[in-house]
Amino acid sequence: MLSRLRLWSVITAVICCTFLTALDNTVVNIALPQIRAQLDLTETDLKWVGTAYPLTLAGSLLGAGWLTDTKGRRWALLTGVAVFTTSSVCCALSATGATLVLFRGLQGTGAAFVLPASLALTAQDLPPRVRTAAYGATTAAAACALAFGPVLSGVVTEHLGWEWLFLMNAPLGVCAFIVGAMAVPGPSGRRNRPGSGTAVPVPNHQIALACIGLSCFVYCLIQGPAYGFTGVPVILCGVVATASVVALCRGGLGRHPALGELLRQRPYSGGLVTQLLWGLGVSGVYFYTCQFLQSGLRLSPVQAGLAFTPVFSALLCTAPFVTAMARRWGEARVCATGLLLVALGLLLVALGSERGGLADLIPGLTAVGAGSSLAIPLTTRALASAPGHLSGFAAGLFTATRELSGVFGIVLVGAVVTFVQRLCVSRQFSGTEASLAGYQAGLCIAAALVGVGAPVAVWALRRPQVDGSPHVAQKPPPNESIL
Numbered sequence: 174m175l176s177r178l179r180l181w182s183v184i185t186a187v188i189c190c191t192f193l194t195a196l197d198n199t200v201v202n203i204a205l206p207q208i209r210a211q212l213d214l215t216e217t218d219l220k221w222v223g224t225a226y227p228l229t230l231a232g233s234l235l236g237a238g239w240l241t242d243t244k245g246r247r248w249a250l251l252t253g254v255a256v257f258t259t260s261s262v263c264c265a266l267s268a269t270g271a272t273l274v275l276f277r278g279l280q281g282t283g284a285a286f287v288l289p290a291s292l293a294l295t296a297q298d299l300p301p302r303v304r305t306a307a308y309g310a311t312t313a314a315a316a317c318a319l320a321f322g323p324v325l326s327g328v329v330t331e332h333l334g335w336e337w338l339f340l341m342n343a344p345l346g347v348c349a350f351i352v353g354a355m356a357v358p359g360p361s362g363r364r365n366r367p368g369s370g371t372a373v374p375v376p377n378h379q380i381a382l383a384c385i386g387l388s389c390f391v392y393c394l395i396q397g398p399a400y401g402f403t404g405v406p407v408i409l410c411g412v413v414a415t416a417s418v419v420a421l422c423r424g425g426l427g428r429h430p431a432l433g434e435l436l437r438q439r440p441y442s443g444g445l446v447t448q449l450l451w452g453l454g455v456s457g458v459y460f461y462t463c464q465f466l467q468s469g470l471r472l473s474p475v476q477a478g479l480a481f482t483p484v485f486s487a488l489l490c491t492a493p494f495v496t497a498m499a500r501r502w503g504e505a506r507v508c509a510t511g512l513l514l515v516a517l518g519l520l521l522v523a524l525g526s527e528r529g530g531l532a533d534l535i536p537g538l539t540a541v542g543a544g545s546s547l548a549i550p551l552t553t554r555a556l557a558s559a560p561g562h563l564s565g566f567a568a569g570l571f572t573a574t575r576e577l578s579g580v581f582g583i584v585l586v587g588a589v590v591t592f593v594q595r596l597c598v599s600r601q602f603s604g605t606e607a608s609l610a611g612y613q614a615g616l617c618i619a620a621a622l623v624g625v626g627a628p629v630a631v632w633a634l635r636r637p638q639v640d641g642s643p644h645v646a647q648k649p650p651p652n653e654s655i656l
Contacts, residue, residue: 182356183298184307187291188314189349190254193342194284195315197226197261198579199322201277202463203478204335208273211335218270220395220587223460224580225274228391229281230288231576232384237285246293247357251350253286258346265339288572298358323463327478386417387577394584435559435567443633444555445574450626451512451548452578454619455541457586458519465612469605470531483535487542495549504550505634509627511547514540516624523616526609551630586615 201208202223209219241249260279267273295307329337389410397407436442466477499507518540525533552571559567590611597607 179356180299180303182352183294186349186353186356187294187307188311189345190250190287190291191311192314192318193257193345193349194287195318196322197280199318200326200338202460203323203326203474204330204338206464206467207330207335207474212270212273214270217395220583221274222270222277223583224391225277226281227576227579228388229278230284231573232387233282233285234573238289241289241293246290246298249286249290250294250353250357253283253290254346254350254353257283257287258343258350261339261342261346265336294357323478323481327475330474382417382421386414389414391580391584394588438558440554440558440633441567443629444551445571447551447626447629447633448571448574449578450622452575453582453585454519454623455515456579457582458616458619460583461586461590461612461615465526469608470529472531480531480534481538483538484542487539488546491543491546492549495546499550504554505631508548508551508630508634511544512623512627512630514544514547516620518544519616519620519623523613526613551634554634586619589618590615
């Protein structure tokens with residue numbers, strides 16, 4: 174049993190780590206126009222800055238989770254915090270786009286170690302009487318990072334410069350490392366025995382193939398529109414990505430026992446698909462909205478950050494009522510309504526952007542926040558449907574899907590925006606009109622993607638569920654949400 178001081182030290186370390194990794198997902202987008210101007214980046218370079226962090230985070234999660242189990246939670250947490258903090262300082266010192274992308278990728282790798290280690294520490298190293306409170310505290314920390322990240326980013330970017338967005342990670346990271354080193358217990362020496370119900374790990378070579386394939390596929394999608402899909406580097410990466418997929422299929426990844434058992438659970442497989450569709454739509458729109466507010470509406474970074482307040486305010490105000498609403502009308506109806514509300518909000522943002530005023534965007538942004546909150550029960554049911562011995566693997570796969578959806582959302586919406594902009598320019602539209610048309614087209618595509626998730630949610634959550642699974646669903650950590 175941990176002493177009271179050590180117990181609260183562990184909770185503090187977990188909260189700091191959760192806040193750090195969640196904050197880095199939101200603060201950079203507001204600073205992208207300033208980064209682009211100071212480092213002389215192209216639109217393609219800017220996409221790499223936005224995607225490097227979630228791409229490496231998603232690609233490293235399964236491997237980091239396996240190392241957490243083999244090396245120990247303390248080792249994984251301290252390694253992740255050290256890599257994340259060091260790479261944050263290096264991001265601030267970057268003088269070129271290539272070095273910034275490189276160190277953003279290292280940030281994602283560090284975060285991939287921090288996330289599973291933090292969840293495992295909360296689940297395994299805290300006594301049951303404080304575990305729920307710890308989950309609540311980490312949820313609040315993540316919500317605060319998401320809610321105040323854009324505002325904080327706007328203030329720091331406008332008055333101090335984008336470099337300080339990364340430098341401010343240093344003191345928090347150092348504190349988390351010191352507290353974690355003193356408070357987090359070392360390995361207990363116990364190992365899982367065969368037949369103990371432990372998930373069969375994914376082989377290392379399959380994890381490596383998946384990372385290589387994803388990276389090459391993203392490279393093709395980002396570089397293709399800018400330099401042509403017939404370019405030699407794009408073609409080579411396409412061949413490597415295809416070969417990786419073929420090797421994974423021939424290697425039996427699709428028949429992996431843990432993956433197969435999870436995907437047979439309808440709430441889990443439906444939750445993965447819905448999470449992917451939501452991320453494809455919302456993440457890409459968020460990336461380009463930050464730029465539209467500053468380049469299209471001529472807002473300052475602070476004003477652009479404040480513009481996202483309706484999203485997170487609506488989310489936080491709606492969240493306390495979601496459970497009661499799900500009991501009253503059913504999870505399927507509530508989640509489907511939430512996704513349709515997000516789609517409607519994106520269309521309202523497209524309509525408001527044509528009028529050219531910030532006030533015209535508020536109804537749509539509010540609908541996006543409220544709808545995202547209503548969709549949370551789908552994530553909860555998805556993780557609860559996983560067997561107990563696969564809970565860690567299920568959470569890692571779900572988190573990886575969430576991060577990858579953000580990557581592909583930026584790329585997909587970006588491809589639509591770029592295509593429509595060039596089409597408008599070829600038809601003698603002005604630069605401002607072309608940019609607005611591209612942004613609105615991206616919003617409409619995003620709305621369609623999120624809207625498709627509504628029937629998927631109904632399918633995934635319909636009752637009664639008769640799947641013959643012998644396990645008893647366990648309550649997942651509440652800090653796993655659709656955001």
